[in-house]
Amino acid sequence: MNYGQQSADLIQSEYGGGSLARGELMKKLLASYGRDEEFRAVAEKIIADEEKKNNNVLARSLRKTLENVGNTSTSQKAVLSRLLPFPDEAKDFIQRIETKHNYQDIVLSNENSEQFASLIQEFRQADRLKRHGLSVRSKLLFCGPPGTGKTLCAEIFAAELGLPFFHVRLDSLISSYLGETASNIRKTFEFARRQPCVLFFDEFDALARSRDESGEHNELRRVVNSLLIFIEQIAPSGFLIAATNLDRHLDPAIWRRFDEVIWFKLPDTTMVKKYLVHAFKNTTIAFDTGAFIAELNGYSYADLEKLCIQALKLSIIEGSKHVSEAQFRRALCQAKHRRR
Numbered sequence: 001m002n003y004g005q006q007s008a009d010l011i012q013s014e015y016g017g018g019s020l021a022r023g024e025l026m027k028k029l030l031a032s033y034g035r036d037e038e039f040r041a042v043a044e045k046i047i048a049d050e051e052k053k054n055n056n057v058l059a060r061s062l063r064k065t066l067e068n069v070g071n072t073s074t075s076q077k078a079v080l081s082r083l084l085p086f087p088d089e090a091k092d093f094i095q096r097i098e099t100k101h102n103y104q105d106i107v108l109s110n111e112n113s114e115q116f117a118s119l120i121q122e123f124r125q126a127d128r129l130k131r132h133g134l135s136v137r138s139k140l141l142f143c144g145p146p147g148t149g150k151t152l153c154a155e156i157f158a159a160e161l162g163l164p165f166f167h168v169r170l171d172s173l174i175s176s177y178l179g180e181t182a183s184n185i186r187k188t189f190e191f192a193r194r195q196p197c198v199l200f201f202d203e204f205d206a207l208a209r210s211r212d213e214s215g216e217h218n219e220l221r222r223v224v225n226s227l228l229i230f231i232e233q234i235a236p237s238g239f240l241i242a243a244t245n246l247d248r249h250l251d252p253a254i255w256r257r258f259d260e261v262i263w264f265k266l267p268d269t270t271m272v273k274k275y276l277v278h279a280f281k282n283t284t285i286a287f288d289t290g291a292f293i294a295e296l297n298g299y300s301y302a303d304l305e306k307l308c309i310q311a312l313k314l315s316i317i318e319g320s321k322h323v324s325e326a327q328f329r330r331a332l333c334q335a336k337h338r339r340r
Contacts, residue, residue: 040066093173093188094166094199099159106149106156107267107274107301115262116153120160123239137259138236141204142243144264147302150243151202153264158198163238166191168201181219182226189230189240196237204242210251224251231257272296272304279308280323283315287325295332299339307335 043066050059108116119137122129126136142150158165168188175181185207192199201207211221228251234240242258244250255261267275276289296304310331315323 093169093184094191095169097155097165097167099155099165101152101156102159103156104278106152107271107278108149108153109265109271112153112262112264115260116157119157119260123161135235138239139231139234139258139260140239140241141255141258141261142241142264143247143261144245145266145300146245147300148264148266149301150264151200152301154198154200154241154243157239157241161198161238164195164197166195166197166199168199170201170203170206174206179219179222181223185223185227185230189234192236192238192240193234194237198239198241199236201240201242204244205246205249208242208244208250208254210249212251228253228257266298266300267304269293269297272299275301275304276308279304280312283312284322285328286322287328289328292328292332299335303335303339306338307331310334 043062047059047062047066050056050062119140122136123138129136142154144150155165173181173184173188175184188199207227208224209220211224231240231254272293273290280289296307299307308331311323311328314320314327314331318327320327
């Protein structure tokens, strides 16, 4: 049973008598979805009411269901997110991406793993923090070379939180008309303010390029000025994540607008080993992948993915029941050719 179904079961019990008080509790239950403490408090009230009416079988069933709330899979947690409204004013600039991965599909450094765990915990305890006058970190900047997992990590982060994942389409956002780009950015940020989601800006340097660069014209400087104001003022309902491969080109004033800057590096030896184990988890391999680790130094996750997929293709084309060392080596030769 998923989180949404559990909520529905509790709501159904609440509507059983049809009273106004029960209707109010139902609205509170729906409004508290995603905020664990509030959800449980309302559910406990419903269960207590059933116990007062001596509906002990139902009360026990509800309490058992409540104990399992939150123990659902990532895909199940995101079920209700599909029902969220999508405003017309943002439709030209923002694309909804259905998340297809989970935390097992990415290899992160220990430092980044701890940082994301902390962000997720903070998001889930947002109400408690706000009651103490503390803000929740919600604006993140991802920096690092191409192919190091920035976009994948943003998608998985959204899935783990049970939030919808939206990708900003820079080709539509950036306009050739004077002043229109800043207006488009404003609409996009307004969407992020109202819509609980993870809003992802890839190639952020295209928008936030340094105003000191000699070749930049006045219009781009105005765009950056507007962007700085929007990032400074926004309090997203979910998360605003920007990613760049060209952090040296970002305007210096951008950095302090983000709550956290997270650095993605090329995988080290340990991370390459973990990736290869994951890549071949559903396949038999007839060799020790560790023998190739030294040759894979400097490869990004994108490079490793192409390499492993090509090795799998070769084994299928040749009718093998496993991936052989020769097939992996041929795929590696092709990977080296691409890198050259």
